[in-house]
Amino acid sequence: MQKKQFPSFLPAEAAALSEPTSLAIAEQIERLDVPTPLYPQPIPTAYVRQGQRKPPLLLLHGFDSSLLEFRRLAPLLSTEREVWALDLLGFGFTERVPGLRLGPDAIAEHLRAFWQTAIAEPVVLVGASMGGSAAIAFALAHPEAVAQLVLIDSTGIASGPALGKFLPLPVAALAAEILRPPRVRAAICRAAFHDPNSVTADAELCGSLHVRMPGWRRALAEFTRSGGYASVLPNLGAIAPPTLIVWGRGDRILGTKDADRFARGISNSKLVWIERGGHVPHVEAAAEVAAAIRSFLGV
Numbered sequence: 001m002q003k004k005q006f007p008s009f010l011p012a013e014a015a016a017l018s019e020p021t022s023l024a025i026a027e028q029i030e031r032l033d034v035p036t037p038l039y040p041q042p043i044p045t046a047y048v049r050q051g052q053r054k055p056p057l058l059l060l061h062g063f064d065s066s067l068l069e070f071r072r073l074a075p076l077l078s079t080e081r082e083v084w085a086l087d088l089l090g091f092g093f094t095e096r097v098p099g100l101r102l103g104p105d106a107i108a109e110h111l112r113a114f115w116q117t118a119i120a121e122p123v124v125l126v127g128a129s130m131g132g133s134a135a136i137a138f139a140l141a142h143p144e145a146v147a148q149l150v151l152i153d154s155t156g157i158a159s160g161p162a163l164g165k166f167l168p169l170p171v172a173a174l175a176a177e178i179l180r181p182p183r184v185r186a187a188i189c190r191a192a193f194h195d196p197n198s199v200t201a202d203a204e205l206c207g208s209l210h211v212r213m214p215g216w217r218r219a220l221a222e223f224t225r226s227g228g229y230a231s232v233l234p235n236l237g238a239i240a241p242p243t244l245i246v247w248g249r250g251d252r253i254l255g256t257k258d259a260d261r262f263a264r265g266i267s268n269s270k271l272v273w274i275e276r277g278g279h280v281p282h283v284e285a286a287a288e289v290a291a292a293i294r295s296f297l298g299v
Helices: 012-016 020-028 073-077 104-119 130-141 162-166 169-177 182-192 201-206 216-226 233-238 257-265 286-297
Strands: 030-034 043-050 057-060 083-086 123-128 146-152 243-248 269-274
Touching: 012 201, 020 043, 020 073, 020 201, 030 104, 043 073, 043 104, 057 073, 057 104, 057 130, 073 083, 073 286, 083 104, 104 130, 123 130, 130 146, 130 233, 146 286, 169 216, 182 201, 233 257, 243 257, 243 286, 257 269, 269 286
Parallel strands: 057 083, 057 123, 123 146, 146 243, 243 269
Antiparallel strands: 030 043, 043 083
């Protein structure tokens, strides 16, 4: 069997990936040096690009995660469209540069810089969980850049915990460290699935590989101290792009009430339920989510 060739910046544990979609996307990860005005040097930014047809889709992962979330969804969408999956600033396999001050504003500035550098045309912006908050913020700030919006079990109705703003950095770093042990990562992964018994060792590794990256703990602590994303509830009516809301009926992380709140607040929106999906339907019900997105896009 031919040995898999992973990018040198991936942790060595990537060699234990076993499912075909995981292996394929890990091999395809690249880095682009993205000039970001907030920092003196370009930020090596991890992404995957698949497919060709325009307009492109840009996929944004959730909190303390990586583009590996889209290992099953991206290949299904790329048969019809060009697909980009991005590791947000401070997360995934994007380099955590020295002096990183991480919060929603910094993530937004880096996302704008990546879009401008790599894509520079209107996109279908797809945000999962915290990636939904990032997508909404981007759509509100740069409506010319977003043709359509897809929110998958998105945060944004409630604000992030305010307590984090008052934590000293060492305390926030210790709190982040609680999320590192394999048993904790496995428990988080199982809680995110509709069917915990369907969680494989490969799925657990995809959900934890990024914690081996240099600077992971400090970046997570910095994000915690920023207070996270504020509620977008007052601004939902200002979201202009046609919006698809995809929600797992068995979401035990956010629950299901926010799905209807998004649908009521965004005038030009459609809500699709994934009956056998949890908080990450794009992982455990990727074919159904891809079908909903393709129908929304008319392809």
